[in-house]
Amino acid sequence: MEAFFKEAVVPHFNFWIYVIIMMIGLWSVIAKNNLIKKLIGLSIFQTAILLLYVSLGVKEGASIPIIDHHAAERSLVGDAGAINPDLIANPVPHVLMLTAIVVGVATLGVALALCQMIYKDFGTLEEDEVLQKIKALHDDV
Amino acid sequence: MIVTFDIIILVFLVIAAIISLSVKDLLAAAMVFGIYGFLICLLWAEMGAVDVAFTEATVGAGVSTVLIIATILNTRRRSTD
Amino acid sequence: MKAKIFASIAVTITGAILLYAVTDFPNFGDPRSPANAGVEGGSSSASLYYIENTYRDTKVPNLVTAILADYRGYDTLFETVVIFTAGMAIFAILRVLRNEDAPSAPDPESTNRTIDGDHHRIIVGITCRIAVPLVQIFALYVVAHGHHSPGGGFQGGVMLGASFILIALSGSLRDALARFSEASYIRLASLGILIYAGVAFLPLVFGRNFVDYGALRGLLGTEGEEMARSHGIFGVELGVAFTVMSVMFAIFANLSTRGRLKGGL
Numbered sequence: 111m112e113a114f115f116k117e118a119v120v121p122h123f124n125f126w127i128y129v130i131i132m133m134i135g136l137w138s139v140i141a142k143n144n145l146i147k148k149l150i151g152l153s154i155f156q157t158a159i160l161l162l163y164v165s166l167g168v169k170e171g172a173s174i175p176i177i178d179h180h181a182a183e184r185s186l187v188g189d190a191g192a193i194n195p196d197l198i199a200n201p202v203p204h205v206l207m208l209t210a211i212v213v214g215v216a217t218l219g220v221a222l223a224l225c226q227m228i229y230k231d232f233g234t235l236e237e238d239e240v241l242q243k244i245k246a247l248h249d250d251v
Numbered sequence: 252m253i254v255t256f257d258i259i260i261l262v263f264l265v266i267a268a269i270i271s272l273s274v275k276d277l278l279a280a281a282m283v284f285g286i287y288g289f290l291i292c293l294l295w296a297e298m299g300a301v302d303v304a305f306t307e308a309t310v311g312a313g314v315s316t317v318l319i320i321a322t323i324l325n326t327r328r329r330s331t332d
Numbered sequence: 333m334k335a336k337i338f339a340s341i342a343v344t345i346t347g348a349i350l351l352y353a354v355t356d357f358p359n360f361g362d363p364r365s366p367a368n369a370g371v372e373g374g375s376s377s378a379s380l381y382y383i384e385n386t387y388r389d390t391k392v393p394n395l396v397t398a399i400l401a402d403y404r405g406y407d408t409l410f411e412t413v414v415i416f417t418a419g420m421a422i423f424a425i426l427r428v429l430r431n432e433d434a435p436s437a438p439d440p441e442s443t444n445r446t447i448d449g450d451h452h453r454i455i456v457g458i459t460c461r462i463a464v465p466l467v468q469i470f471a472l473y474v475v476a477h478g479h480h481s482p483g484g485g486f487q488g489g490v491m492l493g494a495s496f497i498l499i500a501l502s503g504s505l506r507d508a509l510a511r512f513s514e515a516s517y518i519r520l521a522s523l524g525i526l527i528y529a530g531v532a533f534l535p536l537v538f539g540r541n542f543v544d545y546g547a548l549r550g551l552l553g554t555e556g557e558e559m560a561r562s563h564g565i566f567g568v569e570l571g572v573a574f575t576v577m578s579v580m581f582a583i584f585a586n587l588s589t590r591g592r593l594k595g596g597l
Contacts, residue, residue: 121359127261129354131268133347138272140339144330146277146322150284153315154268157291164300167379168252169368170361174301175383175395176481182387193384196363199299200379201395203367205404208306208396209411212486212576215310215318216418219583222322223425226590229326236331252361301482302396305474309490314580317497321588 124165132158145225145235149218156214160207167200175201252298260294277323277330285316390561392479400484401565401572405543408568409528412575416525419579423518426591453503460502467495475573479562485569489576496581505585505593514585514593517578524575531567 119126135158138151175198177185184192229235232243267290271283288311295304358365370376382399392398400408468491475488500508532543540547545564546557554560589595 118355122354122357123258124261124360125354125357126351127265129347129350130265132350133343134265134268134272136346137339137343140342141336142272143332144277146319147272147280147330147332150271150280150319153284154287164295164298164303165360166365166367168298168361169363170252172299172363174299177387177393177395179393182393185387195380195383198383200368201382201399202379204300204303204396205399207303208400208486209408211303211306211310212490213411213414215315216415216579216583218315219318219587220418220421220425222318222587223422225322226325226587227425230590235326302484305482305487306490309487309494313494314490314497318583318587321584324588325590
């Protein structure tokens with residue numbers, strides 16, 4: 111048990127938490143009844159995926175992905191050791207996730223707008239009540 | 252990257268996620284979701300992703316909470332689960 | 333109840349599979365992992381190229397800004413279009429263009445909300461009136477200084493949009509719309525896309541590739557291609573900031589009033 115903990119859990123702690131947060135988000139999307147709760151769960155699901163990507167780009171002992179000016183100027187004259195890639199975090203996952211966050215809030219807005227239209231039409235945001243009302247509507251026809 | 256800080260924030264993150272999904276008052280859920288957004292912003296800053304942290308601070312802790320509250324204002328505040 | 337049991341089973345299975353896969357991941361924080369350094373004996377990671385060559389190519393110390401707007405400019409262009417489309421989708425879903433309630437009758441809800449909150453409103457309103465210009469100046473700084481510090485078009489744009497949301501929250505939506513009307517936010521959102529696509533398109537005129545800002549050297553009068561790329565990144569970020577600012581405010585204005593743009597928070 112202790113060996114498993116040391117080999118599998120501790121070096122991958124971020125990845126374990128990403129799976130747990132993703133499970134919480136996925137569970138709420140399926141099982142929660144309220145539509146706004148489902149959307150909060152969906153946002154939590156999204157942050158779990160962001161956590162996976164950003165965790166992949168972390169380097170032990172590295173700094174932020176902004177080159178300091180002295181090292182940058184030295185690299186221009188061909189000083190090979192000026193920029194050490196091990197001391198700068200991997201910027202590619204950051205770029206991908208940065209746009210994903212802003213697109214995420216825009217699509218969250220669209221989903222909330224749909225929720226408001228559902229509330230306007232059915233007078234409720236509970237999934238089971240909405241389904242009952244849709245069913246009653248079909249039975250009338 | 253500071254491992255202790257990392258672990259503390261991750262544990263709080265899971266707690267905040269569970270609380271925001273389990274409270275029945277949707278306004279409280281939205282506020283805890285804002286706290287969740289701020290915690291994850293701290294996590295990005297800790298992992299060296301400063302640009303992502305900046306975006307998350309403005310979007311996750313700010314705008315998305317306001318949008319959810321604006322929707323709750325126009326719908327119902329109580330939730331059955 | 334049935335849904336909860338089914339959800340628990342599905343989530344447990346998914347989680348177990350993912351946790352099993354996680355044990356094969358590289359260790360957290362490993363600088364030699366495939367994502368950070370590439371496969372041993374194979375190709376090296378693209379991030380190494382970016383880290384070593386970004387400053388030489390573009391003179392932008394902030395790697396994230398340079399990759400976002402220059403190397404991956406195509407991707408970001410269409411991310412911005414997605415945000416613009418989301419704004420238009422909100423407009424299509426929620427916006428009520430017909431005047432449903434009589435214009436003379438005041439909205440009972442909104443008048444109730446202001447009656448006993450008036451003196452609070454003065455304190456909050458004046459504080460926010462002082463804060464909003466500072467927020468906007470800082471947001472413009474974030475957009476313009478994204479080359480050297482964390483920031484850029486997305487962050488600055490969201491902050492600019494949030495400053496207008498702050499006006500709406502502290503005063504009323506009418507105040508915010510008087511400063512940033514519906515016609516102007518739709519125009520500015522489109523203008524942002526136009527600026528981005530225009531800056532990205534200009535190199536084609538000079539016979540170079542799309543989003544290859546180095547070709548703008550003659551137009552901008554810079555010494556080398558690097559500075560032209562740096563200025564091209566700034567133009568692109570400006571376009572992103574316009575679109576994001578307008579869409580954030582448009583989403584808030586429509587959501588808080590159910591698309592009537594009257595009353596609201």
